[in-house]
Amino acid sequence: MPNIPAIAIIDDDEFVRDALQRLIESVGYATMAFSSADEFINSNCIRDISCLIADVQMPGMTGFDLHDRLIRNEYGIPVILMTGLPTEKFEARARNSGAVDLLSKPIGIERLIGCVEKALDGAAKQLQSSMT
Amino acid sequence: MLDVTRAFGEGQISSHFAPRRGRLGGHLTESWLGGIGLALAVGAAYFVVARLSLGLLMKPDGVAVFWPAAGISSGVLIALGPRARWPVALGAVIGTIPANLLGDRDVWATAVFALSNAAEALIAAAFIQHCFGAAFSLNKLRYVLGLFAAAVLGTALSGIGGAIGYKLFHSPTTPIFTTWQHWFVSDALGILAVAPVLIGIAVAAREQPPRNELFESFLVLALLAATTAFIVSLPEEPWQTVVPAALLFPMLLWLAARSRPVFTAAGAFMVCLTIVWATVLGIGHFGDPTLPISDRILQAQAVVLIVALGSLVLAALFAERRECEERLAHSNMLLKRERDNKLTNAQAIVAAIGHEVKQPLTAIVANGEAAQRFLKAAPPNLEKAHAALGRIADAGCRAGDILDGLRGLFSSGAQETHAVSVNEIIQDTLNSLQSEFARCDVAVHADLNPGLPDVAGHASRLREVMTNLFVNATEAMSSVARQNRVLCVGTKSDDSETVSVTIDDSGPGINADKLASIFNAFVTTKRHGMGLGLAICRTIIEQHGGVLTAGSNSKGGARFQVVLPVVSTTQELSS
Numbered sequence: 280m281p282n283i284p285a286i287a288i289i290d291d292d293e294f295v296r297d298a299l300q301r302l303i304e305s306v307g308y309a310t311m312a313f314s315s316a317d318e319f320i321n322s323n324c325i326r327d328i329s330c331l332i333a334d335v336q337m338p339g340m341t342g343f344d345l346h347d348r349l350i351r352n353e354y355g356i357p358v359i360l361m362t363g364l365p366t367e368k369f370e371a372r373a374r375n376s377g378a379v380d381l382l383s384k385p386i387g388i389e390r391l392i393g394c395v396e397k398a399l400d401g402a403a404k405q406l407q408s409s410m411t
Numbered sequence: 412m413l414d415v416t417r418a419f420g421e422g423q424i425s426s427h428f429a430p431r432r433g434r435l436g437g438h439l440t441e442s443w444l445g446g447i448g449l450a451l452a453v454g455a456a457y458f459v460v461a462r463l464s465l466g467l468l469m470k471p472d473g474v475a476v477f478w479p480a481a482g483i484s485s486g487v488l489i490a491l492g493p494r495a496r497w498p499v500a501l502g503a504v505i506g507t508i509p510a511n512l513l514g515d516r517d518v519w520a521t522a523v524f525a526l527s528n529a530a531e532a533l534i535a536a537a538f539i540q541h542c543f544g545a546a547f548s549l550n551k552l553r554y555v556l557g558l559f560a561a562a563v564l565g566t567a568l569s570g571i572g573g574a575i576g577y578k579l580f581h582s583p584t585t586p587i588f589t590t591w592q593h594w595f596v597s598d599a600l601g602i603l604a605v606a607p608v609l610i611g612i613a614v615a616a617r618e619q620p621p622r623n624e625l626f627e628s629f630l631v632l633a634l635l636a637a638t639t640a641f642i643v644s645l646p647e648e649p650w651q652t653v654v655p656a657a658l659l660f661p662m663l664l665w666l667a668a669r670s671r672p673v674f675t676a677a678g679a680f681m682v683c684l685t686i687v688w689a690t691v692l693g694i695g696h697f698g699d700p701t702l703p704i705s706d707r708i709l710q711a712q713a714v715v716l717i718v719a720l721g722s723l724v725l726a727a728l729f730a731e732r733r734e735c736e737e738r739l740a741h742s743n744m745l746l747k748r749e750r751d752n753k754l755t756n757a758q759a760i761v762a763a764i765g766h767e768v769k770q771p772l773t774a775i776v777a778n779g780e781a782a783q784r785f786l787k788a789a790p791p792n793l794e795k796a797h798a799a800l801g802r803i804a805d806a807g808c809r810a811g812d813i814l815d816g817l818r819g820l821f822s823s824g825a826q827e828t829h830a831v832s833v834n835e836i837i838q839d840t841l842n843s844l845q846s847e848f849a850r851c852d853v854a855v856h857a858d859l860n861p862g863l864p865d866v867a868g869h870a871s872r873l874r875e876v877m878t879n880l881f882v883n884a885t886e887a888m889s890s891v892a893r894q895n896r897v898l899c900v901g902t903k904s905d906d907s908e909t910v911s912v913t914i915d916d917s918g919p920g921i922n923a924d925k926l927a928s929i930f931n932a933f934v935t936t937k938r939h940g941m942g943l944g945l946a947i948c949r950t951i952i953e954q955h956g957g958v959l960t961a962g963s964n965s966k967g968g969a970r971f972q973v974v975l976p977v978v979s980t981t982q983e984l985s986s
Contacts, residue, residue, distance in 0.1 A: 292770045292774075294770060294771055294773075294774040294802070294805070294806050294809065295770055295773045295774050295777075297774070297802065298773065298774035298775075298776075298777035298778045298781070298799075298802060298806070299773075299777050301777070301778060301781040301795070301798070301799055301802070302777040302778070302780050302781040302784075304781075305780070305781040305784035305785055305788075305795070305799075306784065314850065315850075317889075318850070336766070338882075338885075338886040338889065339886065339889040361773075363765065363766040363767075363769035363770060363773070364762055364765070364766050384769040384770070384772065384773040385769060385772040385773040385775070385776040385777075386773060386776065386777065387776070388776075388777075388780040
């Protein structure tokens with residue numbers, strides 16, 4: 280487990296990606312940014328990631344698809360989803376798939392940091408229980 | 412903004428309502444054998460009915476009071492169309508000859524009558540076919556009036572032949588005009604009473620009525636037959652002039668209002684036949700022996716005319732009304748569908764705008780929070796705060812650009828256009844997407860014709876369309892192997908008036924069932940997003956007076972084609 284938790288940000292919009300990266304770094308976490316789910320999967324750094332923030336609407340694989348794939352492959356990375364088009368359908372899907380949260384853009388920092396902390400806490404507890 | 416109405420064209424309505432050409436006539440007359448069979452059938456029917464009618468001879472000139480045989484020949488010919496012409500004429504001749512020879516007519520008179528009877532059907536049917544075409548029905552008022560005119564014309568002309576034949580070969584003492592008058596009236600009434608039933612049967616054979624309509628109609632017809640028989644057999648009383656109308660009219664009205672015209676025609680035919688029969692055989696009111704036979708016959712003929720014509724007109728008016736109702740319901744449905752579609756499009760556009768604007772907003776909020784944190788830190792990280800604030804300004808500008816673009820897109824006012832080079836626009840767009848193509852391993856082949864004329868338009872909007880189409884193509888190819896992702900862009904000018912751009916990808920292509928609706932909002936081949944892009948692209952191209960179409964290329968991928976009008980000399984001067 281790395282000393283500073285690394286958080287991956289996946290969004291096809293360069294502005295959003297860059298801004299979220301800067302924000303998360305300002306809180307004190309390490310970040311990695313990817314412009315698509317494919318790029319993230321092919322990056323070989325899945326193991327180094329403690330938490331994932333992914334946009335729902337992306338070309339190719341959507342945020343939901345990526346989350347499903349991570350679950351299928353038994354990567355226990357907590358996933359925070361975000362969308363510019365919050366609908367009840369999306370919210371239900373996010374809840375059912377076990378995502379940490381579905382954040383509606385633009386994202387308030389309190390909620391984002393809250394989600395990240397909750398995700399990292401959960402991941403740490405899971406790790407502890409698997410070690411004992 | 413979307414082309415919803417074009418999908419349900421006039422064609423659908425007209426094919427639904429237009430009467431189809433009769434198959435029946437084709438079957439019966441396409442061979443010699445069929446023709447002879449038809450001639451014999453018409454001849455036999457003509458003979459039987461003519462014999463019955465000749466039993467209703469009227470003194471002093473010996474013309475039958477009612478000649479339904481005329482209705483058989485005319486009705487069959489009108490129902491089957493011009494190809495049945497000669498078999499039906501032959502049938503009228505072979506039916507007339509024995510019927511007359513078995514009576515008191517000599518060979519010459521019989522020959523003249525046979526020819527007159529054949530000519531009558533030919534004239535009446537030719538008139539109908541000339542005015543209304545081959546597929547004739549009685550579901551319009553003008554068709555009913557046309558049949559009335561055809562009956563008058565056919566019988567008035569054939570009556571001349573008949574009257575001359577009478578004068579020369581049968582009864583030289585009878586005034587020729589009287590004979591003509593009787594011939595005319597009895598044949599015309601025969602056509603009006605019988606032909607509509609035969610025409611209606613042919614129409615019903617082409618378009619079968621539903622079972623519940625058949626059941627109801629036959630029930631009312633049976634009721635009508637029973638009532639008619641009852642009325643006719645009633646003893647002569649003063650109220651007898653009112654009761655028949657009061658009892659029969661509701662049932663004829665019922666048929667006219669709820670069934671197709673053939674049933675009304677059948678009902679009217681039944682009533683007419685019963686009245687004539689009662690008149691001649693001296694039964695009930697119409698057979699009142701205290702009145703002279705000529706008065707009774709006139710009365711019967713008047714009633715037959717009123718019943719037949721009145722019922723047919725009523726049935727036609729109701730049929731027209733039903734058709735109007737059907738059309739109205741159909742157009743209401745189309746209108747509702749179009750309105751729903753517009754609403755859906757409006758919702759989609761609002762959602763799309765929201766989504767577009769939320770991206771820079773997200774960046775602004777995140778950068779703002781980050782800048783605050785960098786400034787609050789000890790010591791403050793001024794460099795990072797500065798970078799974050801710079802990005803806020805950038806994102807703000809981008810949000811403004813998005814809104815400007817959308818406003819320009821939906822403003823209908825004529826905005827200034829310029830002569831723009833399509834090749835330049837494509838090259839610019841390809842350059843701006845270079846990193847995207849590289850990221851997705853898309854090989855781009857551009858075949859841009861250097862001699863391309865300029866088009867009149869807005870470079871930024873056309874760039875928007877090209878960006879959309881190129882990004883769509885790139886996304887469509889995400890499912891194929893990386894080495895097989897090829898985007899081909901070609902421009903050419905087939906004539907001096909248009910420039911066309913063809914964009915081919917090597918993706919899986921567009922399903923045939925989706926092609927028609929791919930430009931509608933919310934329809935997308937992509938697994939994410941709302942598919943609004945193509946709807947907006949088409950709107951932009953249409954605002955330029957051009958066309959955007961989707962299809963497939965020879966390699967199975969999707970092909971989008973943009974055709975834009977070139978800038979005309981007058982436009983060039985003004986810009």
